[in-house]
Amino acid sequence: MLGRLDQQRNFFDEILFNHMLPADHPLLDIDRAVDFSFVEEETADLYSADQGRPSYPPEQLVRILFLAVWANLSDVQVCQQLRYNVLYRYFCRLGWEDAIPDDTTLVRFRQRLGEERWQRLLQRLVEQARAKGCLKGRWLVMDSSPVVAHAAARTRVQLLREGRQRLVQAVRQAAPPVAKELEALAEPVPDATYEDQDQLLQAEQERTEALLAAITSRQAAKAPAVRRVRKQVERVLKDERVASYADPEARWGHQRQKKPFFGYKMHLATDETGFVLAATVTAGNASDLEGAPALVEQARVQGLRPRRLVADKAYDATRLREDLVRQGIRPYIPQRTQRQRLPKQGFTYDKRRRQWICPEGHRSIGQSPHQRGGWLVYFSERACRGCPRAGRCLSRSQTRKVLYWHPGTEANRPRGLKRALRVRTVIERTFGEAKQWHGLGRSRYRGRERTAIQVLLTCLVLNAKKMARRLQDARGSGHGKRRAMEWAAA
Structure with a gap:
């Protein structure tokens, strides 16, 4: 059942917070500037209206996750801080006798919302900032x-070896006698047996394929854990650029x-x-x-x-x-370096003959379509070989000048x-x-x-900080006095 925040504090909490809170703190500025009530509206469909025990209020959980990112704390650390940090308890709407969610509750709540719902929460904060005059948007x-990534990258040889170990371990849990027969195929190929890395990689691939074939003929291949690990190993064999079993979606960039x-x-x-x-x-x-x-x-x-x-x-x-x-x-x-404006380099275009002319007066002799659109324009090798600008115009591997040209390259450039x-x-x-x-x-x-949720949460924190600063500046300056009064009345 959906739990709701109790906006009325008891007498003891009021005395405690009034005496213990600092007179001025960035977290208190955020609390005054941002209205987090939209969280309940966006998450109400995740809870039953009248069945079950009351949950922790979604707004309270979002405030705790917000606080963890704001202070750069882990889920465990922020729960520990809430036990004795009066400022943090005030921000998260926790009275002195209220129960504190544990880190597992935070993990499940964060995953339950999912990336799409966190996107909507960010949009609601942007709408609020726009309504309060904190955006320009031009x-x-x-x-x-x-x-x-929160994982170590591996080479393909290391991935194949680790994958075989994981496969045998999964088989061992389903059928220990079968795993004992397959242990030899799980061992790594000796490095000294092969002269170069390519031969070693080929041998590791063959041994991995042999292990997969041996598992297929066994009853243990139907176990869910074995099927899951097998799919991961097959992705490595297909060279889908997987570099870690811990985080198979991460890639080298x-x-x-x-x-x-x-x-x-x-x-x-x-x-x-x-x-x-x-x-x-x-x-x-x-x-x-x-x-x-x-x-x-x-x-x-x-x-x-x-x-x-x-x-x-x-x-x-x-x-x-x-x-x-x-x-x-x-x-x-x-423009990219290789797409610098051709007129700046001294090249001109003859529209009548549809040819490019280089600074030395040589004309292009042909062009071919490029896979990304546009054209590759070629000049004569004979003309480029005797050109006095060849040393500056051509790279070491080029025997003639080749230009990339797109008819729309010079368009839409204000x-x-x-x-x-x-x-x-x-x-x-x-x-x-x-x-x-x-x-x-x-x-x-x-x-x-999960990484996207972390990014969206961090963006929420960044925007809230900016809202608090701008509204505070507006209240402190005569130019923004009217806007500040409207915000205070809202």
Whole structure:
């Protein structure tokens, strides 16, 4: 049954909180600025209206999870703090005699809500901030940042060896005599037997396939645990880029060319002040462009109508620009290094002959379609070989100049890119705050959905902090006095 918060405190709690709470504290500013009553509205369908024992109030549980992220505490630590920390008990609406939820309750509640419902809670907070005048919403700023997985990555050889051990262990629980017959196939192949890593990998694959074939003919193969482990091992054999059995959804990605990471990517969209409007999480090997349409759609669902979008060169795609223009959004996205404006490099286009002309006057001799759209334009090897600019124009592996050209490359590129990129710095500060103060540099959990819930919870905390600061600034300044009075009366 749905439990509800008792908004009336007893006489003893009032005296205790009045004497023990600090006069000024950021958590108290958040408590005054944010109305968490929308939590009960969004979670009421998860509970029976009149059957069963009353649950912990959903708003109270969300406040506890919020507090854990705000103070960068684990579920166990925040439950321990609630036993004696008066400030934390006040924020979480816990009287001195009220029972404290244990960490298992928090884990189950967080998973029960799921990613979609946490998305809705973030949207409700954005709506509240908009109603209180904390949003501008003229710009949409997008970017992504890595979240390191809560698991160690393994090589394929290590995964095959570990997978066989897991398979035999699962068989041992279902049929111990069968596992004893298969123990030899679970042993690793001796490294010294093979000259290179490729041969060793091939031998490990053959031994793993032999173990799978041996298990198939046994009755133990029907056990649920055996089937589950077998699917994981088969994914490794198929080379689906699995790098960990502990977190099979995590993938290797690159923050920069020479800086790989193992985990996930969080994609955020903020307004020009850094207020998080939308968030999504993908595997680490996903491109930034994969998360862009979902972020724009989430912003539009909330009724926001940004007129400009700014992002870095990872979002340089003609299709994305065209989609944004159709939605009435002006894109400010710099070009990738390999897609620099050809006129700036000295190349000109002859529309009548449909040829590109290089700075030395040589014309292109042909073009072929590119898999991502556009064309690859080729120049003559003979002309490039004797060109005085060959040393600067060609790479070491090139024998002739090859250009990438898309007819829409120069379209949808408004002026003011430098100013727009200065606006984009707000999202970098948002990422920095989330990682430095709220532990978002590394996932607390395993799996993409659980990591996404952590990201959404952190975004709730970031937005609540910004709301409290802005409303406090509005109350303290003459310019925002009217808005502050309206907020106080609400």
